[in-house]
Amino acid sequence: MPQVYDLIIIGGGPGGIGAAVESNVLGIKNILMIEKGDNHSQTIRKFYKEHKRVDKDYKGQVVELEGSVKFEDGTKESTLDYFDSLLDNDEIDAIFNSEVESVEKSGDTFLVTTANAGYIGKNVIIAIGRMGKPNKPTNYKIPPSITQRVNFNLDKCVPGEKILVVGGGNSAAEYAIDLTAKYTVTLNYRRTKFNRLNDINLETLYRLNGLEKMRLRLGCDITSLENEDGLVKVNFTDGYYTIYDRVIYAIGGTTPVEFLKKCGIELDEKGEPIFDENYETSSKGLFVGGDIAVRSGGSIAIALNHTHHIVSYILKHKK
Ligand SMILES: Cc1cc2nc3c(=O)[nH]c(=O)nc-3n(C[C@H](O)[C@H](O)[C@H](O)COP(=O)(O)OP(=O)(O)OC[C@H]3O[C@@H](n4cnc5c(N)ncnc54)[C@H](O)[C@@H]3O)c2cc1C
Structure with a gap:
């Protein structure tokens, strides 16, 4: 039995x-x-x-x-x-x-x-x-040719890379803060203000931004990702684009x-x-x-x- x-x-x-x-x-x-x-x-x-x-x-x-x-x-x-x-x-x-x-x-x-x-x-x-x-963006596709460069945690990051972290919660903030030690980091959040962060993360983000160790790109969303010579070209709703070595989504x-x-x-x-x-x-x-x-x-x-x-x-x- x-x-x-x-x-x-x-x-x-x-x-x-x-x-x-x-x-x-x-x-x-x-x-x-x-x-x-x-x-x-x-x-x-x-x-x-x-x-x-x-x-x-x-x-x-x-x-x-x-x-x-x-x-x-x-x-x-x-x-x-x-x-x-x-x-x-x-x-x-x-x-x-x-x-x-x-x-x-x-x-x-x-x-x-x-x-x-x-x-x-x-x-x-x-x-x-x-x-x-993990949540993926819903309004655009991740091109299959760059999926290795689009991640949902920090496992694949290689020191020296230029990285975009996407999200407005504590996970995104903590990823971005952690990465500033060895990487060039931008944190993108579609809203103009963070309203879900704990005080420490909020203070640290703005301090690092002030020291130009990290760039906060707030109030604009991503419209699409493209493969640019194997790197990730990120197009934003404000009409600008930036090329990153890696994009990390921390959106739940x-x-x-x-x-x-x-x-x-x-x-x-x-x-x-x-x-x-x-x-x-x-x-x-x-x-x-x-x-x-x-x-x-x-x-x-x-x-x-x-x-x-x-x-x-x-x-x-x-x-
Ligand atoms: C980046 C981040 C930071 C966080 N920080 C905090 C914090 O500081 N404090 C806090 O309280 N919470 C925090 N949370 C939330 C917390 O991690 C979750 O609320 C908690 O882990 C939920 O526990 P769970 O057991 O429901 O699910 P999970 O922790 O997600 O565990 C589910 C488990 O099920 C396994 N599993 C999935 N599918 C199957 C399957 N089909 N068969 C067998 N096994 C399966 C998974 O491998 C996993 O081990 C954080 C979350 C994230 C993502």
Whole structure:
């Protein structure tokens, strides 16, 4: 007989780790966490710059943690270390390098399928975040011949390059600030003023701009990208263009609509998953938590509270 898990958690980010830890603490022992990356917390690893400050009350969203995960302000590294210690200390059955392709309900259980295997669970939490699909510009195309030079994090940057960062949030600001040490950087935001930045990022951006270490190009949008001798020619709405070695978009992530459809989850008119106050979808026993269950914003603490709530609910009503 194949093993039937009480709970299968899809995604090993803060939401998924929180679900695994709470299950252990509260008493659901027969669980499995499935992560597509080779380690947990792929969003933090791939999209946070080195030594990034990590705020618990991210973007001013003040959150009282409800569960047993004691996440605090820190850095990218201290946050990853903390999650490492949670996974090491608890007996959590986790598999990595396994991307879940679908979830199918069959009677009272769910069949969770990856490329190599199928797993059966009585309850399933989908906590896959949104950064598996970073947002791309919608009003123009990225020419295929320059996709190597158009990125969504800092991984491919080569010192000395002239780089355009696009976006108006803290991620874009922090990418641009970080890059000024070794690169010539322009930060482009379509609005004339930043209104979502924390005070430190705001002050740093204007200070670097004043020192001519970075150029702020505000109040104009991009109309198109072109391949100019292998580099990226960026055309702006003000009629000017500039050629960059690299363009980095930091404009958030998208709901993985196709994946959610394959899991049989009902979506609203905006393609967002529909769920109730316990984060349970209309497919009973199938939950969504973390960023995927937040319309805009989201944070580590919010993800942790979601999955703490879901695990408590499963214990009370489903076991
Ligand atoms: C640049 C940046 C900076 C940020 N700074 C902060 C901050 O300072 N403080 C803060 O609180 N929040 C911050 N956030 C937001 C925070 O990272 C998210 O809110 C949080 O990570 C959400 O957790 P999650 O578990 O829902 O999703 P994620 O962290 O996105 O984790 C989802 C996990 O699921 C895995 N996965 C995806 N698809 C599949 C699949 N099909 N099968 C198996 N696994 C899958 C992914 O590999 C990933 O590891 C920041 C976000 C970004 C992008």
